[in-house]
Amino acid sequence: MISSLETMLNRPHAWANGLTRSQKKLILASVDALLVAFSLWTSVAIRLGSLWPQFVWNTGWWLLLALPLVGIGIFYSLGLYRVVMRSMGRHGALCILQGTILLSLVLTSFGYFDTRLFIPRSTPIIFALVLGCSLVAVRMIGRSYYRWLNERGAERRPVLIYGAGQSGLQLVSALDAAKEFRPVAFLDDEPSLAGSFFAGRRVHPPADLDALLARFGVSDVLLALPSISRARRKEIVEFLSQRPVQVQTIPSMAELVSGIESIDKLRNVGVEELLGRDAVDPDLDLFTSVRGRTVMVTGAGGSIGSELCRQIVTADPRCLVLYEMSEFGLYSIEQELSQLAPRGFCVHAVLGSVRDEPRLEQTIRRHGVETIFHAAAYKHVPLVEANPFEGIRNNTFGTECVARVAARCGVGRAILVSTDKAVRPTNVMGASKRLAERVFQKAQQRCKTTVFSMVRFGNVMGSSGSVIPLFQKQIAAGGPVTVTHPEVIRYFMTIPEAAQLVIQAGSMAHGGDVFLLNMGSPVSILDLAKRMIHLSGLDVKDDVNPHGDIEIVFSGLRPGEKLFEELLVDGTALPTAHPKIMRSLDSLAHSGGEIDDALSELRSAVENADMDATIGLLHRLVEGYSTEMTSGSGPEMELASTVRGGANLV
Template identity: 45%
Template sequence: MLVQLLALPRNLKRVVAATVDVLGIMLALWFAVSVDARVFYLPRNWNDVAFAFVLSVASVFLFYKLGLYRSVTRYIGSKAFRAVVFGMLASSSALVLFSALMDARVNLNVVVIYSLSAFIFIAASRFGARSVFRQVQSRPKDNVIIYGAGEAGRQLAHALIHGREYHAVAFVDDDETLQGAMIQNLSVFPVSKIGELTHKLDVKRILLAFPSASRSTRRNALEMLSHLPVTVQTIPGMADIIAGDAKIDELREVNIEDLLGRDAVAPQMDLLTQNVRGKAVMVTGAGGSIGSELCRQVAAQKPKALILYEWSEPSLYYIHEELTQTYPDVAIFPFVGSVQDEINLKSVMNSHRIDTIYHAAAYKHVPMVEMNIIQAARNNVLGTLYTAQAAIDAGVEKFVLVSTDKAVRPTNVMGATKRLAELILQGLAKTTHKTAFCMVRFGNVLGSSGSVVPKFREQIKKGGPITLTHKDITRYFMIIPEAAQLVIQAGAMGDQGDVFVLDMGEPIKIYDLAKQMIRLSGLTVKDEQNPHGDIEIKITGLRPGEKLYEELIIGNTDRLTPHPRIRRASEHSLAWTEVESLLNDVIACCAEMDGQRLRDILKDAPLDYTPDSRCVDLHYPVQITKKIKHSLSQPQQPQ
């Protein structure tokens, strides 16, 4: 309760103090009347209550004019004491004046007793509150080191002086010109001393204060700090601080994405705007992780119209609300619809005369897709087919498929269906029409639904264990805004059937990521070497269709493009007649709900698909039962 009072805005604290004074003065008056009459007095009618209330409000007004409410309670002193004395003299005079005007017959004894009791109450409330506030503030604070002695670090140190949780004991900084200096009465040490300082000064928390640093600088700092037994927090980004959206001392959890991402490359604006500015742009899967970011990037480049196409009505609502508020001048049209609905797709594309399509709609979670093979094929394969055919019919200029690294030598249904979607577009690219098809292939994006980072963070908050399928599993990672920008830029370079792959940087070992997240939370890993640690990392085994590592290119050759992080792959494709024959088999399997046969078709197709030996499709047992019943119903051949 006291902490909440301390956190109230200054003006609200004044209102609280004035309210307490009003009640105190009313009680002091009734107390004075009771003592004078030698009986316990209670107001007998509303006139008595009104008299006391008017007196108390008038007294508070006099206190305000005398400056009593300008004093900060925790620093109250002799000046405030004098204000209380003069205030009570004025209040007593008001009592005499009001009693004469209202014929209240208040005698001198009542005035004296009222003055003394009200004075004691007002003074005691002020000095008592000061004592309590100081006691709250004098509670032990956690020692912290501020990493970064620049302007942000200095502002943070100043803010912590008046805070109630942390006590800054030192700065550390890489800048040799600052090392050895005294800033805010704190010494600046080299970063190399941070381990020694942590132990010597009993530091349990390190605060990062370099909001404008590059991603690589933050990553290097976090990798070093992850080996120390401390919790790491950071100040908000400089943009939020400048905009007034955050205060310098509003400490936040470390953005674990800084451990994984790279320094962003500025987009090439000619590529970013080529298929967007002044165009009618459609994004399928507009409510998903990648789809919604594509919408944001497109809207920022002033398209003629932005068409959001999404099956999930809640997801569509949220992205539409966000975009209409952020980009009120952009014409945005939200359509609820499935990419399996050919009629709806054609209607939308023709009515809005779409120029560019970014096809991000897909089922992408490997375990879910393995259990729902038929629906995955309908959405990822047939949905791509129907969307592409509708684009051809509507005369769309550019069609960009958002693909995945799991399409390269796939071991799961999700990857196999995405590879077949690529072959569909490559096959259509060999036919005669206006639409240019291309596809962009990349790995995992940070912060997407199902991403390991939020999953691990939640498991750490619950006390563990962190669950991981294999100790040696690795993945490529990229931040969502960078991925979306690169998709748009790659699409601008795409010609008929081009496959682009994004430079994802170095693969990340997920086991090492889990350990770093545990340590940066100020906790320890529980394992054989440390059986009394805080968080265990539990290995559960690879799931059906899951790879230890991912690839981005099927062949061994790829070519440079004008963009340093986009490469053009040289890969084998099929003629449209071959693709069409394969699609007829897929459509037949979907009609019969035969997931096992569909897996076999995908395996035999030129996809390099190596399925897991375990078929976990939820319809598979039903198909087995149907086949057994069919076999039993056949007439037996004579022996």
């Protein structure tokens, strides 16, 4: 019985859903014609206080037929029937206003020119008011019915919108037309908006969050704050991360204005929101190392290298040379830059290793390279620790090849992308990068035509091998999230910010400079893991909350890993023209001849796979280097690990 009743009720809905656009227009026009006749009868009845005054309708009955036809013609000419009912907005309301005014003037002219009609002077005014309200009401009812029809059977999740500005209103409009979310209320920091209604939803202060979560059963909060500062955004995300809600955000204002993204393209709040600082706009005067020059980026397909390429093509270089040993990485960045770069801009993609000196020289001379950003490196600490010889070959001797060729070819500037792990390293990767810095400093002592410099910074969010993508993957899989040690802290910076600062630092170099990027405050990795779990709308499972969703497991420090990283070797740094770039006073501990001999010994030890000699030389060459190779390290493990996982982590 219930099933047959439901089937009967579904028939009109199915019929309404199956109507064509032309059929819907015809039905709406017919309803409007009836509303015109109804409004005329109502206005006369209200004015004269009688349902059917004979002295009016005995001579004016034909108005009930003629005026609807005239009205349909006016509304059609104004484009009212081109306005889709479900998106009825300001344009539709304006068409109705214009149409009702014109139609009331037509009614007035009928009474003025036909003396047999009795139309009181206030009747056209009442008619316009009744008709306008009726037309709007019918369309609002139709829009509500359409939304209800569209939502039938869909389980829409209740959500809160943080931000009752224009972006919030646009987001609500987009969500109302979709089937996933049901906006129930707004949150906003502006006290004067509390209690107001926007798009039928009440605005609440953030203090009401917990009550709203309980009242509506909300598990999602959507941020509609595209233009607030990073610092304020961080405060809001930290406030929300303390509640069991998943936080998503609309794109940034830059993405919305450029048309890259639309208002309804929601994405999970990135951990950068927790680490975010107010950005410092790039100083355009510090892009001289790339503007109007032929620039080459080694490791162009890597995390830092690819972002350097993106930033460089927007800085008006003459052309860009991509140098990369990974075919897929090179293809990917070349395809991306073909869309990003201005029309006619030359991008040259070159497959090659930085250890192939003839290939490097051939490429630099062929394209007339003036500036080199050397970002090619193996950077994943445990992998390099398991493959020490390959790490040294690529990071140290590859850098030596770049330095020799740059000097020989008369390249104007060569900038080495270094790492905070090069400071008092406890792993082979850090030691190999510190030696790479030494190589560039040695090259500067011998060459006066090329300006060599180094830029040292910490972790970048989202790079290959970074802890953040690993945490995201572990949370998506249901856990557990692995943290090496409860006291580990790290510095973080976004990849675009790091790349911009590298370019600007390279332009300030005078020769042999070691630049340090201001990484802000260090972040506890354990706290970071907890915040990421909370931002995903989940709870941490621990002794206090045994029924939580995601467990955090401590796996122990990996070979060569430190509890904290440093940026300075001797603790001294000077400010520069940029507030986020400092110049280190690190000195070169070895003369050119001494380091040449030591590097020659190191090369022999690496080529002979002599682990003891290699580690001994690292201790001798790299100040502060201290580590013990774990059991199982050695030529055999190094070879096996290279076969299993020796990817090009540049």
